[in-house]
Amino acid sequence: MSSATENASILHLAAGILEDTKEFIKYLESSNVALPTFSPTAEALPTKPEFQQLQTRLKTQLEDLQLLVDGPSRFYRYFLVSGYEIAAFQIALDFDFFTLVPTEGDIPLEDLANKAGLDQDRTNRVIRMLITQRVFQETKPGFFAHNSFSIALQRDDEMRSMVHYSFDEMLKACAQSSDAIKATPFEADSVHCPFYARFGVPIFDYYKKRPEHSGRFAKAMAGWRKHSYPWEDLKGTVVDIGGGSGHVSIELARFFPHLKFAVQDGDASMLAQGQRLLSDNVRDRISFTRANFFEPQPYMGASAYLIRQCTHNWADHDVVTILKSIVPGLEGSAPGTPLLINDMIMPEPGSKVPRIWERERRQADMVMLVCYGAKQRTVSEFNTLLKEADPRYVIRKVHAEQGALGLLEVYLDRK
Structure with missing residues (x-):
């Protein structure tokens, strides 16, 4: 652009x-x-x-x-x-620099190294590298403290998880990109992508086998934004397809106490984590069910079906299967029941958008290429996949984007 x-x-x-x-x-x-x-x-x-x-x-x-x-x-x-600066961030995360440096005051190099279980020389070199990036500060020679950028990772567990999993898994996979694509230049899915080339398993299987990493991944994905969809107009139960730990449903339930939510996911550890997140004011309005979104939707009579940040994880043919699988649920619900696709929406070719705005979305698209063999999509690309899944699918409205994500309001034309 x-x-x-x-x-x-x-x-x-x-x-x-x-x-x-x-x-x-x-x-x-x-x-x-x-x-x-x-x-x-x-x-x-x-x-x-x-x-x-x-x-x-x-x-x-x-x-x-x-x-x-x-x-x-x-x-x-x-x-x-x-790229070598990545090493400093990864070491600081793996050796807990962000939590070992006190919230208030400072810590001498010797104490930081001892608590981290690392020698003073490399502790010193790593934290000084980060200081040049305006992460941490040196209050006096050999004494280190937080600044606004480092304290953010101490206080916000979800943000720290997002940064840590990116360094610990995603950037390692990124280094395999060229080799993986050369091996299968005309195929792209969860087993034909750099993540698989690096770790030997699809990303979803990787997290199933590593519950400690799965929890961190769930926290990393927990950031959410409200959208302009009129949730207050719905009545009944919203089905959260591929909802993971249910963090989105939990937040929506707090804002809209008249709604119930049925969270579905194929990962039992994600669902278990969701159960632990429930507070008394939402507990009786949220259910968790293990379900595979490649299989026909089992819940009938929903007020809406929500699929959030799932389609970008899958190749086109997989998304078509997912969309086909939702059709039985829509057919078993009242006419006019919406399918809400809450995901990043890429700019159409030739559209005039700010370069940095577009770059943020292109960066996310590269994450999908590296880790999932998948992609972020334009409205036109979503429409093509919807029509391939079922010609009756119609995009009625594209809700204005707030932050990173947009919302497609999709219906099944049953005339």
């Missing part, structure tokens, strides 16, 4: 950065949010769409200015060695 700053001069970019920075500050002040700092007590930034658009515009200009200032040679030199 073309960028609005593609032909901009350095001076023009600098002027745009200044104006957008002023808008950035003005928005925060009007929202009574303190300006961001690296202090561990810094406030979280707003997540409203209008602020995220401002962030994207500012980041795009900042990046273009840096690229022009560096030039191609310096950019590639830095880009190639930046």
